[in-house]
Amino acid sequence: MxxxxxxxxxxxxxxxxxxxxxxxxxxxxxxxxxxLTFRALAARLSTGAGAIYHxxxxxxxxxxxxxxxxxxxVLADVPDSATPEEGARAITLIALGMFDAIDEHPWVGAxxxxxxxxxxxxxxxxxxxxxxxSLGVPEHAQFNAxxxxxxxxxxxxxxxxxxxxxxxxxxxxxxxxxxxADRWEQLSPASYPFLHRVATQLRHHDDREQFLAGVDLVLxxxxxxxxx
Amino acid sequence: MxxxxxxxxxxxxxxxxxxxxxxxxxxxxxxxxxxLTFRALAARLSTGAGAIYHxxxxxxxxxxxxxxxxxxxVLADVPDSATPEEGARAITLIALGMFDAIDEHPWVGAxxxxxxxxxxxxxxxxxxxxxxxSLGVPEHAQFNAxxxxxxxxxxxxxxxxxxxxxxxxxxxxxxxxxxxADRWEQLSPASYPFLHRVATQLRHHDDREQFLAGVDLVLxxxxxxxxx
DNA sequence: ACCCAGTTTGGAACAACGTTCCAAATGTGT
DNA sequence: ACACATTTGGAACGTTGTTCCAAACTGGGT
Numbered sequence: 001m002x003x004x005x006x007x008x009x010x011x012x013x014x015x016x017x018x019x020x021x022x023x024x025x026x027x028x029x030x031x032x033x034x035x036l037t038f039r040a041l042a043a044r045l046s047t048g049a050g051a052i053y054h055x056x057x058x059x060x061x062x063x064x065x066x067x068x069x070x071x072x073x074v075l076a077d078v079p080d081s082a083t084p085e086e087g088a089r090a091i092t093l094i095a096l097g098m099f100d101a102i103d104e105h106p107w108v109g110a111x112x113x114x115x116x117x118x119x120x121x122x123x124x125x126x127x128x129x130x131x132x133x134s135l136g137v138p139e140h141a142q143f144n145a146x147x148x149x150x151x152x153x154x155x156x157x158x159x160x161x162x163x164x165x166x167x168x169x170x171x172x173x174x175x176x177x178x179x180x181a182d183r184w185e186q187l188s189p190a191s192y193p194f195l196h197r198v199a200t201q202l203r204h205h206d207d208r209e210q211f212l213a214g215v216d217l218v219l220x221x222x223x224x225x226x227x228x
Numbered sequence: 229m230x231x232x233x234x235x236x237x238x239x240x241x242x243x244x245x246x247x248x249x250x251x252x253x254x255x256x257x258x259x260x261x262x263x264l265t266f267r268a269l270a271a272r273l274s275t276g277a278g279a280i281y282h283x284x285x286x287x288x289x290x291x292x293x294x295x296x297x298x299x300x301x302v303l304a305d306v307p308d309s310a311t312p313e314e315g316a317r318a319i320t321l322i323a324l325g326m327f328d329a330i331d332e333h334p335w336v337g338a339x340x341x342x343x344x345x346x347x348x349x350x351x352x353x354x355x356x357x358x359x360x361x362s363l364g365v366p367e368h369a370q371f372n373a374x375x376x377x378x379x380x381x382x383x384x385x386x387x388x389x390x391x392x393x394x395x396x397x398x399x400x401x402x403x404x405x406x407x408x409a410d411r412w413e414q415l416s417p418a419s420y421p422f423l424h425r426v427a428t429q430l431r432h433h434d435d436r437e438q439f440l441a442g443v444d445l446v447l448x449x450x451x452x453x454x455x456x
Numbered sequence: 457a458c459c460c461a462g463t464t465t466g467g468a469a470c471a472a473c474g475t476t477c478c479a480a481a482t483g484t485g486t
Numbered sequence: 487a488c489a490c491a492t493t494t495g496g497a498a499c500g501t502t503g504t505t506c507c508a509a510a511c512t513g514g515g516t
Contacts (some may be wrong), residue, residue: 013466018441037313038503048466050505069514104436117408122423128421136231143433150342152376155383158341166344180345186481194357197352198371214376221449243493266474276495284495287474392459 015047017055021065028066028107032168036062063111064118064227071120072106073154075127087134088219095153095215099208103156109161113154125150137222143223152218156211177203243275245283248292256294256335260396264290278378291339294348302329303355314448315362323381323443327436331387337368339387341382353378359368365450373450381448384439405431 027036038049038059045052056062073098081090087220102109112121129146137145167176181203186194244334251272253346255264266277266287273280284290302325340349357374365373395404408432412423 037501039501040404042466048468049503050464050507072256113383113390114393116387116390122412122420126420126423129426132422132491133480139425142422143429143443146422146426146437146446147438148445150378151345151387151442152380153342153383155381156380156384158382158386159344159379162341162344164235165342174373183345184350193267194355194360194370194374195354198357198374204455209374210372213372214379217373217376218445219449221445221447221451224448224452225445255515267472270495276497277474278478279494281475304484 013046015045015051015055017065017214020045020052021062021069024062025066025069025105029105032165033107033110034168035145060115063107064115064120067108067111068118068120068123069103070105070125071098074098078127079129081134084135087131090131091128091135091149091219092185092212092215094124094131094210095149096212098124098153099156099160099211102160103207105162106164109157109159110165112157121150124153132222135222136226138226141225149215149218152214156214160207176206237297237303241274242281243273243279245293248273248280248283249290249297253294253297253333256388257333260393261335261338270431288343291335291349295336295339298329298333299326299352301353302326309359309362312363315359318359319356319377319444319447320362320440322352322359323377323438325442326352326381327384327388327439330388331435334392337385338393340385343351349378352381358372360450363447363450364454366454369453376445377446380442384442388435389406404444406435 020041023041024036027040027044031040036059037124041051042049050056056065073092077097078093080087081087109137112118125146129142132142132145163173164192168175170176171179181199184192184199184202189196224225248269251269252264254381255268259268266280270277270280284293287363303322305325306318306321306437307314309315341345353374356377357370360370360373391404395401396403401405409427412420412430413426415423417424
């Protein structure tokens with residue numbers, strides 16, 4: 001009947017959920033999502049695949065845990081906010097933090113929406129929604145506003161994850177954007193006037209700035225709605 | 229050296245890319261993404277897995293082709309637009325069409341961003357960006373504006389796809405939202421004041437209306453930015 | 457120092473998957 | 487009718503997530 005406390009020392013290289021998740025993140029960052037297999041994980045930890053299942057329920061839990069960890073780290077750095085200016089700044093900081101985290105760990109973008117309302121998403125939603133008060137967004141509009149912001153971040157995350165995935169095996173970012181811009185320029189200007197016009201912008205744009213412009217757009221919409 | 233023209237009749241039940249993609253969509257709608265295997269596809273078409281590879285390069289091409297087909301159908305229904313009011317209406321129509329299509333075929337939401345700038349995405353981006361002119365968005369801001377709108381749609385798509393996936397095996401939508409709302413209400417009000425406050429809204433909200441509110445938010449931001 | 461109940465380990469085995477291969481069947485042009 | 491190209495579909499391959507279980511290890515009671 002003794003509770004299974006783990007206060008003992010054991011060997012220094014003993015398996016644990018934390019060590020497994022850590023190794024998983026290393027593989028994900030280095031090899032991408034497809035590189036994370038239980039065999040590769042077992043090899044990196046110098047053990048067998050079966051041993052891992054005593055600490056982690058399965059691959060999905062592994063990915064969810066890794067994703068949550070990354071998000072927690074982002075939200076920990078965001079200061080409290082009271083005034084509208086601070087609220088807007090905080091939301092921008094959260095968004096930028098998410099962008100940078102996903103830029104560094106693209107697989108997070110791919111797995112964020114896979115499990116709806118997983119722990120990381122819940123924390124993120126609360127963190128955004130809790131700042132809307134200080135922005136002066138009326139209470140009845142806060143749910144939709146927070147959803148819009150979250151969904152926008154989610155969309156950028158998914159897109160960036162996809163871009164990174166194609167880049168794992170092949171070309172770098174510059175090259176990839178250049179090739180896409182070339183393709184847009186070769187489209188018929190009659191059927192695709194817009195893409196033709198913005199092809200050079202695609203070639204030279206900064207992902208982070210563009211992401212921020214989108215956040216500002218939503219925030220501007222929120223500000224406009226208050227006195228409209 | 230004769231080109232491989234396919235003008236002959238052959239048997240009525242002959243395999244073709246179109247018939248394969250059509251069967252794939254049927255499986256995806258009925259069984260979800262995990263149900264689409266080459267063996268299930270072969271069984272439905274009363275053939276072998278190997279035969280399919282003579283018409284389709286692989287699973288990824290199959291999903292991309294199915295996704296593109298759905299998007300094309302959405303964009304075909306959107307009328308031309310010249311005035312600002314028509315432009316805004318057209319963008320709303322595109323967004324709503326995408327929402328409805330993804331509601332009917334959730335797997336589209338999951339695969340849209342997987343292949344960056346796949347044909348469907350390109351058509352969608354042009355379709356949105358081409359309407360910004362009539363909305364009065366200055367040319368230098370159109371690239372960012374179209375990206376923001378596309379990313380928002382992408383985020384909702386990914387989220388909805390995830391929700392539908394969990395629902396395939398388990399509960400219905402009402403039940404799922406109710407359970408999530410319950411969980412939010414059980415969170416500590418001190419740490420999660422926002423989620424606590426909006427739990428009842430989550431329980432009774434309409435996904436489509438919420439999606440539209442987000443689109444309006446971005447459009448409002450665009451309108452505000454013009455004279456700002 | 458010994459032993460024992462419980463946990464941890466890790467390699468083997470399993471079912472399912474995407475994909476490749478190839479011999480047979482089917483079709484087309486002469 | 488014949489030769490040739492395409493299409494077919496079943497078998498086979500390598501890899502995956504997961505399960506299983508005998509062996510090794512651990513900490514507490516004698």
